[in-house]
Amino acid sequence: MTTTASPTHAPTDTAAPVYNPKSESVGVKRAKSAIFHAAALILTAIVLYPGLWMIASSFKPNSEIGGQNTSLWSNNFSFDNFVTAMDGIGGVSTLQFFTNSLILALGAVVGTILSASVSAYAFARINFPGRSLFFGMMIATLLLPFHVVIIPQYIIFQQLGLVDTYVPLLIGKFLAGDAFFVFLMVQFMRGLPAELDEAARIDGAGHARIFGSIMLPLMKPALISTSIFSFIWSWNDFLGPLLYLNTPEKYPLPLALRLFVDQTQSSDYGAMIAMSVLALLPVLIFFLIFQRYIVEGVSTQGLKG
Amino acid sequence: MINRRHFLTTVAIGTASAAALSACGNGSSSSGQTGSAEKPVTINYTWWGNDDRAERTRKAIALFESKNPDIKVNGNFTDFAGYWQKRATEAAGGGLPDVMQWDLSYLRDYGQRNQLLDLGTVKINTDAFEKSLLPSGQIKGKTYGIPTSTNAFAVYYDPAKLAPLGIAEPDGSWSYKEFNDFLTQVGTKSNGALYGGTDYTGVWWMFNIWLRQNKIEAFTSDGKLGFSKDDLKKWWNLTGSLRGTNAIIPEDRVTQLAPKSPFGSNATATEVTWDNFMAGYLGDSGAKELKLVPVPSDDPDNLGLFLKPSMLMVASAKTKFKDAAARFIDFMVNDPEVGQIFKTSRGVPASKTQRDGTTFEGTDKLVVDYEKSIEKYLKDAPEPPIVGFGTLEASFKRIASDLNYGKLTVDGATDAWFKEAEDLIKQNS
Numbered sequence: 040m041t042t043t044a045s046p047t048h049a050p051t052d053t054a055a056p057v058y059n060p061k062s063e064s065v066g067v068k069r070a071k072s073a074i075f076h077a078a079a080l081i082l083t084a085i086v087l088y089p090g091l092w093m094i095a096s097s098f099k100p101n102s103e104i105g106g107q108n109t110s111l112w113s114n115n116f117s118f119d120n121f122v123t124a125m126d127g128i129g130g131v132s133t134l135q136f137f138t139n140s141l142i143l144a145l146g147a148v149v150g151t152i153l154s155a156s157v158s159a160y161a162f163a164r165i166n167f168p169g170r171s172l173f174f175g176m177m178i179a180t181l182l183l184p185f186h187v188v189i190i191p192q193y194i195i196f197q198q199l200g201l202v203d204t205y206v207p208l209l210i211g212k213f214l215a216g217d218a219f220f221v222f223l224m225v226q227f228m229r230g231l232p233a234e235l236d237e238a239a240r241i242d243g244a245g246h247a248r249i250f251g252s253i254m255l256p257l258m259k260p261a262l263i264s265t266s267i268f269s270f271i272w273s274w275n276d277f278l279g280p281l282l283y284l285n286t287p288e289k290y291p292l293p294l295a296l297r298l299f300v301d302q303t304q305s306s307d308y309g310a311m312i313a314m315s316v317l318a319l320l321p322v323l324i325f326f327l328i329f330q331r332y333i334v335e336g337v338s339t340q341g342l343k344g
Numbered sequence: 345m346i347n348r349r350h351f352l353t354t355v356a357i358g359t360a361s362a363a364a365l366s367a368c369g370n371g372s373s374s375s376g377q378t379g380s381a382e383k384p385v386t387i388n389y390t391w392w393g394n395d396d397r398a399e400r401t402r403k404a405i406a407l408f409e410s411k412n413p414d415i416k417v418n419g420n421f422t423d424f425a426g427y428w429q430k431r432a433t434e435a436a437g438g439g440l441p442d443v444m445q446w447d448l449s450y451l452r453d454y455g456q457r458n459q460l461l462d463l464g465t466v467k468i469n470t471d472a473f474e475k476s477l478l479p480s481g482q483i484k485g486k487t488y489g490i491p492t493s494t495n496a497f498a499v500y501y502d503p504a505k506l507a508p509l510g511i512a513e514p515d516g517s518w519s520y521k522e523f524n525d526f527l528t529q530v531g532t533k534s535n536g537a538l539y540g541g542t543d544y545t546g547v548w549w550m551f552n553i554w555l556r557q558n559k560i561e562a563f564t565s566d567g568k569l570g571f572s573k574d575d576l577k578k579w580w581n582l583t584g585s586l587r588g589t590n591a592i593i594p595e596d597r598v599t600q601l602a603p604k605s606p607f608g609s610n611a612t613a614t615e616v617t618w619d620n621f622m623a624g625y626l627g628d629s630g631a632k633e634l635k636l637v638p639v640p641s642d643d644p645d646n647l648g649l650f651l652k653p654s655m656l657m658v659a660s661a662k663t664k665f666k667d668a669a670a671r672f673i674d675f676m677v678n679d680p681e682v683g684q685i686f687k688t689s690r691g692v693p694a695s696k697t698q699r700d701g702t703t704f705e706g707t708d709k710l711v712v713d714y715e716k717s718i719e720k721y722l723k724d725a726p727e728p729p730i731v732g733f734g735t736l737e738a739s740f741k742r743i744a745s746d747l748n749y750g751k752l753t754v755d756g757a758t759d760a761w762f763k764e765a766e767d768l769i770k771q772n773s
Contacts (some may be wrong), residue, residue: 102630106601106609129398129421190436197437277426282433285388285420285441287398297423298394306603306624307394 097121097313104308120313128298131287133314140274140291141321143208147273148266150212151220155265156258158215159224160250164236174225180218185278193282203285208276212269220265227261228254263332267325274322292318377664381413387668388418391445392427396689403685408675415668435459440660442669446489448480448653449737451728455488461659462486466670469678472696480653480725489656489728492677493691495620496651496715496722497553498636499523502629505613509533516637520582523640524591530613531590539593541614542606545583546744548737550616550639554579556648556723557641567730567773569765573758580747580754587748595748604628619711620654620691626707636714638721647721654691688712731772739764 095111096104097120103113127133161167162174196207215221235257236249244252255262277293284290296318299311379385391401398421405417420441422430428450434440440459454460464487470478473491481489503513511529518526527540544550552562561570586592593606607615608628615625619636626634641647657676659669676682680701683693688708692715693699704712730736743761746752752760 100630101627106604106628107611108609128395130402189433193433193437193439197439202439278429281422281426281430285390286418287420294422294426297426298398298421300394300423300603306628 093312094316097309097316099309101307101309104312120309121317123307123310124299124314124317128295129287131290131295133295133317135288136290136292136295137317137321139289140293140318143205143276143280143291144270144273146205146209147212147269150209151215151217151265151269152262154213154215155217155220155224156255156262157250158221159228160246160254162221162225163228164249164254165246177218177221181222189278189282196283202283203289204283205289207283208279212273217269220269223265224258224261227258231257260332263329267329267332270325271322274318378667379414379665384414384416385665385668386416386418387443387663387665387672388420388441389443389672390419390427390441391421392424393421393445397421400685400689404676404682407679407681407685408672411675412671415665415671417672438662440662442663442665443657443659443672445492446656446658448489448656449729449734451481451489451656451658452483453731454658455483455486455728456731459661460488461661461663461666461669463488463490463659463670463673466659466666468670468674470695472678472698473694474651474696476722476724477651477653477694479727481656481728483728489653489658490673490677491653491656491694493620493654493686493688494651494694494715495618495654495691496649496718497549497616497639498619498714499639500607500615500617500621500625500634500636501613502607502610502631502634504632505538505610506530509538513635514637517644518640519642520640524583524586527586527591527614528589531592534590536590539597539606539612540586540591541593541612541616542598543583543587543592543744543748544616545580546741546748547616548740549618551576551579551740552726553639553648556650557643557646559646562726563730565727568769569762573762576758576761577754580744580757584754588750592748595745598745618652618654619714620688622707622711623689634710636710638718645721647718648723649718649721650723650725651694651715652725653694730769732768735768736765 092111095113098116098118099108099113100115100117100119103115125133127135162170162177192207193202196202201207211217231254235253236244239249239253274291275293276291277297280291280294284294292314296311296314299314300306300308377385389405391397393401401419401421405419408417409415431440431444431450431454435454435457451460463481468490470490477491477494478487481487481491499514499516501514506513509530511526511533514526530538530540555562555571555575558575560575564570583592588594593612597611598606601609601611605615605625605628606612608625610629610631616639622634622636625631638647638649657673659666659673663669678695678697680698683698683702686693687702687704688711692712693702699712740761743752743757743764746760747754747757
């Protein structure tokens with residue numbers, strides 16, 4: 040469509056009345072795209088509003104949070120809440136709560152990755168007697184509500200003298216107690232071609248070698264989605280630490296957060312919200328670093344499973 | 345989502361602990377192991393509360409340990425809701441801490457299941473306590489809890505909100521009609537910018553006080569309802585003409601303001617509730633000063649008021665250190681220095697020794713002075729509430745709010761509450 044090749048056609052480019060299906064479809068596409076983006080932006084704004092509210096409130100004095108105060112803006116913005124939040128609670132520093140949460144969350148990630156991947160390998164690749172029975176039993180634990188086992192579990196750990204340690208919170212992770220992750224990895228491994236480990240076996244590799252050199256590298260997406268989920272779940276867990284930990288020095292963040300709000304006395308919503316903002320940061324960072332894998336991990340399972 | 349999960353948890357814990365608790369219980373009577381300064385015994389103490397209370401309790405524990413070198417106290421704390429989930433699990437597992445801060449509404453439940461130590465069998469000095477107060481920690485002649493502190497019902501108001509409207513501050517001697525007129529005046533003069541108050545007929549304890557004013561028992565001694573449907577109808581009709589006007593804040597506004605109270609959000613001029621909420625209201629509203637006056641009554645000589653233990657100290661029935669536990673409880677409720685540490689943050693100290701040894705200033709003084717001013721009207725504290733009382737209280741509030749929404753008539757609301765209450769009492773008896 041150069042002007043030198045067909046000069047007579049040049050006016051039609053600017054003359055609107057001439058029917059041009061191509062240019063109209065571009066226009067429609069543009070309009071559609073604009074509407075889509077506008078709608079998406081509005082939705083995002085709605086979805087993000089609570090987050091924005093939280094961040095704005097974390098800078099406001101306690102008496103301006105909630106109640107009749109609907110505006111996001113305040114004339115009394117200050118960092119006081121963050122100072123109070125970082126002060127700690129009852130002599131325990133906030134850094135300590137962060138460290139505890141981090142120990143629990145990283146422990147959960149390491150434990151789950153180690154135990155779930157090995158168990159998944161056994162279920163997916165080794166044909167041992169009773170395999171489907173055990174697999175069924177594992178799936179059955181998925182259907183068992185957590186609340187049913189709270190008391191029996193507590194009694195066991197109480198008798199073993201393990202209450203007020205991190206053992207009750209972490210031991211399950213190191214023993215592939217999270218059936219969901221084992222199942223996720225089994226499904227992922229079943230999608231990997233069996234020819235790969237057959238070839239390795241012909242070359243003389245045993246199970247350990249096949250698992251370490253063939254399976255693990257291929258399972259990266261599944262391992263990463265497992266890490267993300269188990270990190271976030273452990274970071275947000277409230278009930279487990281509440282029941283098993285007694286010493287305030289061992290409390291993770293979710294327990295500490297609740298201590299700012301006491302309906303029977305006075306509630307410091309400002310400090311609680313400021314601490315929530317701080318508590319969200321590690322999860323957010325963790326998610327941002329690994330988020331491209333999470334989509335990969337989930338979608339590849341969908342394709343191959 | 346959190347509600348559903350929370351509900352499931354509570355149900356699971358509740359059911360399981362109910363089963364487990366019935367199997368527990370023991371009757372050992374030794375005074376337990378004792379320690380020495382070289383080899384101290386360690387007792388666990390747990391409480392609910394915020395940062396402020398944790399700080400104060402730590403100081404009290406340090407003081408106790410310096411005075412009692414043969415005992416070490418391990419303190420730990422959680423928030424109120426989590427506190428009871430944890431206690432239910434521990435009770436089922438047999439691992440309740442030695443000494444615990446306790447709430448009146450859970451006393452009968454745990455006491456009847458033999459989870460709590462009969463404090464009458466150990467040495468705790470209760471000479472400095474009002475005789476009318478102690479029965480609230482007793483069930484069938486056994487003392488399970490010692491009150492640390494008391495609270496009483498009162499009408500809060502913010503003088504700074506009344507002055508610009510040209511409304512005189514109340515002096516606290518008023519009938520229900522005068523109180524209603526006051527609420528209406530606030531709503532009318534402010535043109536709806538400020539509501540008079542929340543509908544006080546939705547507050548169970550206020551109803552309880554009204555019953556006492558009319559010499560009716562809320563519960564009979566065998567745990568049945570002591571009042572009739574007509575009484576409740578009369579009560580809910582008290583504010584019948586106020587609902588829907590600016591005298592009473594509409595229920596949807598109350599919901600919007602939650603978790604803050606309407607009074608704490610500066611939406612109302614008054615609030616009828618316990619006097620130990622003062623610090624919370626001051627913090628929430630940012631008000632300079634709040635005042636307390638007695639509740640209305642049609643009989644000026646009978647205000648129906650009483651002191652209620654705002655919290656109690658209890659010990660686990662299974663504690664190995666009964667003697668140490670008793671000494672710690674005695675110290676926490678009686679020692680004047682402990683009073684100096686806590687001031688009124690637990691409520692007004694219940695023991696006279698502790699109360700007299702504490703200097704109260706500012707807000708603290710206001711609350712203490714209020715309780716002093718109503719002294720001559722005080723009647724016996726109620727017995728520990730029946731099992732399931734929390735549910736009854738909550739359904740009272742819920743049904744009263746339906747009344748305010750206009751979803752129910754007074755007759756319908758009364759029938760609905762009586763049905764729930766009678767079912768619940770039948771289940772638990």
